[in-house]
Amino acid sequence: MKKRLAAALILAAAVSAAGCGSGQKAETPAVSQEEKKGETKAEQPKEEGAGEEAAQGESDMPWKIEPLAERVTLKVGNMASTSPHLPTYIAQQKGWLDAVGIEVEPVLFNSGPAMMEACSAGAWDCGSTGIGGVITGILGHDIRVLAPAARDEGGHQAFFARKDSPIVQDGQGHGTCPEVYGTPESWKGKEIFCAKGTTNHFTLYKTLESLGLTLDDVNVVNMEVSSANTAFKAGQGDVVGVWGPLVYSEDKADLVMVSSDAWVKTGIVTNYVANPKAWEENEEAITKWLEVCIMTGEWIQEHQEEAAVYMTQMYEEDGYPSTDEENLKILQNNPFCSLEYDADIVTMNSDNTMNKMAQQTYDAMSVFVKMGNYTQEQLEALRDSGNFLTAPVERIAAEHK
Secondary structure, X not given: OOOOXXXXXXXXXXXXXXXXXXXXXXXXXXXXXXXXXOOOHHHOOOOOOHHXXXXXXXXXXXXXXXXXXXXXXXXXXXXXXXXXXXXXXXXHHOOHHHHOXXXXXXXXXXXXXXXXXXXXXXXXXXXXXXXXXXXXXXXXXXXXXXXXXEEEOOOOEEEEEEOOOHHHHOOEOOOOOOOOEOOHHHHOOOEEEEOOOOHHHHHHHHHHHHXXXXXXXXXXXEOOHHHHHHHHHXXXXXXXXXXXXXXXXXXXXXXXXXXXXXXXOOOEEEEEEEOHHXXXXXHHHHHHHHHHHHHHHXXXXXXXXXXXXXXXXXHHHHOOOOOHHHHHHHHHHOOEOOHHHHHHHOOEOXXXXXXXXXXXXHHHHHHHHXXXXXXXXXXXXXXXXXXXXXXXXXXXXXXXX
């Protein structure tokens, strides 16, 4: 298998999703695209046996997909320690992207909003991001949303407290979501580490709402997830929010999960997106990448144990150690979206005002408006943006009836 290309880790602090309106900026990429020239696979000598690998990749692809007329290199953005990049990674390892004429340069970011801040610099062409990245990207950078990637509905987002915390001591069953730990009194005033403007932040809001509280009742410290986890292990803070493999990592054995996306039923999805300039210049190639990703997402659902091994390898290469068992739990509880699901989600909603994909984000952003991250005017601007595209999925669905 090909070793995943080591792309630049974007050392940007997780910014709040309101940052677009407030003028807050993420840090610039640690390594610019100019500095990375000459490092992409397209500019390196072809690996020995690459032709055979492409042929093998084509022969065992789950779908028959026509290759591009000319080979293209795509910079694919993804968030550290999250699963939506997995279809791209597996398709690389199996030679499926190579078989359709696509080379991938992965570019890693610490959060969706940070990824969007790098959009205008051309740091990525397409990729995957959560709700915070989608909203920030549309309002501030005119990104295109292509299709849902995966559904965060089974403990992909979670909050932890120490065993001696009053929140844990008060137990469960004190609010509208019976699994959530603590009472309003035990949560009030607590210092909570959380990446603002992300799905994790959204999960915290829903947690507090279930107890009759708001974000004003606690002290939210805006912190990128891995830094938050490290600080919490060092004894700082009262509650920490994490996602992905950090939810199941060994250091959680001495902690108690006090809330999760599954418990508060966030209904959030991650999405495949495109940089507007890249979409204008490379629509065909990005649509082909999307087609391979949806296909591979279906393969993952049918081969979860094998996919978990790939996921462990992907995280290891990104600098996030995990285990096959931890990653299998993530895949079992947070399904990738099938072509059938995506084909339905790009149809119009019940009152014919927007497609269902736009409706999903609109509903989530309505909560962010209540949180104070956005205004009603920004919510309406997202609704009227026209950035939730239906044609890419419709085209793919037509080819695989």
